[in-house]
Amino acid sequence: xxxxxxxxxxxxxxxxxxxxxxxxxxxxxxxxxxxxxxxxxxxxxxxxxxxxxxxxxxxxxxxxxxxxxxxxxxxxxxxxxxxxxxxxxxxxxxxxxxxxxxxxxxxxxxxxxxxxxxxxxxxxxxxxxxxxxxxxxxxxxxxxxxxxxxxxxxxxxxxxxxxxxxxxxxxxxxxxxxxxxxxxxxxxxxxxxxxxxxxxxxxxxxxxxxxxxxxxxxxxxxxxxxxxxxxxxxxxxxxxxxxxxxxxxxxxxxxxxxxxxxxxxxxxxxxxxxxxxxxxxxxxxxxxxxxxxxxxxxxxxxxxxxxxxxxxxxxxxxxxxxxxxxxxxxxxxxxxxxxxxxxxxxxxxxxxxxxxxxxxxxxxxxxxxxxxxxxxxxxxxxxxxxx
Numbered sequence: 501x502x503x504x505x506x507x508x509x510x511x512x513x514x515x516x517x518x519x520x521x522x523x524x525x526x527x528x529x530x531x532x533x534x535x536x537x538x539x540x541x542x543x544x545x546x547x548x549x550x551x552x553x554x555x556x557x558x559x560x561x562x563x564x565x566x567x568x569x570x571x572x573x574x575x576x577x578x579x580x581x582x583x584x585x586x587x588x589x590x591x592x593x594x595x596x597x598x599x600x601x602x603x604x605x606x607x608x609x610x611x612x613x614x615x616x617x618x619x620x621x622x623x624x625x626x627x628x629x630x631x632x633x634x635x636x637x638x639x640x641x642x643x644x645x646x647x648x649x650x651x652x653x654x655x656x657x658x659x660x661x662x663x664x665x666x667x668x669x670x671x672x673x674x675x676x677x678x679x680x681x682x683x684x685x686x687x688x689x690x691x692x693x694x695x696x697x698x699x700x701x702x703x704x705x706x707x708x709x710x711x712x713x714x715x716x717x718x719x720x721x722x723x724x725x726x727x728x729x730x731x732x733x734x735x736x737x738x739x740x741x742x743x744x745x746x747x748x749x750x751x752x753x754x755x756x757x758x759x760x761x762x763x764x765x766x767x768x769x770x771x772x773x774x775x776x777x778x779x780x781x782x783x784x785x786x787x788x789x790x791x792x793x794x795x796x797x798x799x800x801x802x803x804x805x806x807x808x809x810x811x812x813x814x815x816x817x818x819x820x821x822x823x824x825x826x827x828x829x830x831x832x833x834x835x836x837x838x839x840x841x842x843x844x845x846x847x848x849x850x851x852x853x854x855x856x857x858x859x860x861x862x863x864x865x866x867x868x869x870x871x872x873x874x875x876x877x878x879x880x881x882x883x884x885x886x887x
Contacts, residue, residue, distance in 0.1 A: 510679050511619060512638050517676065518575075518615065519642035520669030521582035522605045524650030524662035525589075526643075527745040528738055529598060530728050532659040538595040540726075544850020546599050547725035551716070551842025553606025558839060562613045562832015571614035572682035578611025579677060583670030586663045593660060601663075606839070613832045618682070620819060636756040636812035644749035651742010659738075705830060707879045708814050711772055712838030714872035715779060715810045721845030721865045722783045723748055723800060723807075726858065734793050744793075744800060751801040752808025759813040768817060769880025775806040776873040783807075784866030788859040817885065 525532075533543050565574055585604035588597050619635050646669075650662035728741050736744060763771050783803040790796050818834045845865065852861035879885075 547846030554839030558836035655739035716841035755809035
């Protein structure tokens with residue numbers, strides 16, 4: 501690594517705080533909205549607002565970050581958005597402010613574009629996939645502990661308590677953000693600035709982005725939006741909802757940590773396709789029919805492993821071999837495009853649930869994952885995805 505060990509630890513701590521500022525309410529957002537009388541369609545919109553904000557913000561932010569050669573200022577603005585997201589619900593809780601809060605969290609998540617690029621800069625270019633595995637493991641741990649704490653705080657106090665914890669995390673992140681060192685990327689020459697996206701777009705990036713859309717569709721249509729409501733029907737308390745999401749992330753940590761090694765051993769394309777097929781079974785086809793919480797935990801544990809494996813692997817492959825001055829553009833495109841999945845997953849599933857029921861909504865997500873796996877295998881036969 502180019503940076504010292506002490507600074508690496510500082511960066512890891514800031515990464516933890518960055519996600520602490522938004523993730524404590526995640527396990528209870530759907531239950532909170534349901535308790536306030538929101539319909540399945542509105543709950544889907546609340547879940548989808550996160551993705552909508554990313555679709556709108558991430559790509560322009562990535563391009564602007566590359567053109568200015570700056571990362572830190574956008575990361576700090578993301579932390580401020582997370583603090584506002586918690587504050588608006590604390591001041592006036594309603595389904596509408598939950599919707600606005602999730603949109604603000606989507607803006608915060610858009611700052612993950614320069615965040616990942618800034619961290620990857622501390623590694624040699626050929627180790628970008630490994631760097632993403634480390635960073636994904638850290639933010640997964642932060643999400644895990646944040647959601648666990650959010651569930652227990654909600655059970656012990658109220659649905660507003662997780663938002664108070666998120667606000668505290670946002671304040672602490674902003675207070676310590678001056679410790680983060682900006683490492684400017686090489687700014688593009690004027691003749692090159694006209695079409696940065698065109699230069700970054702490659703067939704590999706498009707294939708990986710399609711996989712990202714689908715697996716985030718599955719993740720947010722199931723585990724992060726409507727599966728908690730199934731868990732409640734099976735008898736889960738608010739604390740159990742936090743534990744459920746925590747278990748999901750806990751199982752994801754080894755998936756993210758070993759994603760690169762598994763890809764090197766089995767091939768990136770085959771691993772991506774296999775993970776999508778397993779998600780189709782465990783997250784979609786099986787969940788509506790599970791009779792008890794232990795089986796739901798098992799299903800989400802398997803899903804969590806392969807979901808976070810995909811998250812880390814795709815993020816690393818997206819910037820693998822991409823020159824430094826175009827990395828934010830490539831990552832911004834990928835993260836903006838997979839935001840379509842975060843938007844469409846809960847919104848479309850909410851509409852399907854309203855008109856046809858929960859099982860068809862989950863089946864639709866599963867079929868999409870199967871189709872994507874077939875596309876990945878076909879593309880990989882034509883041109884193997886390097887790792």
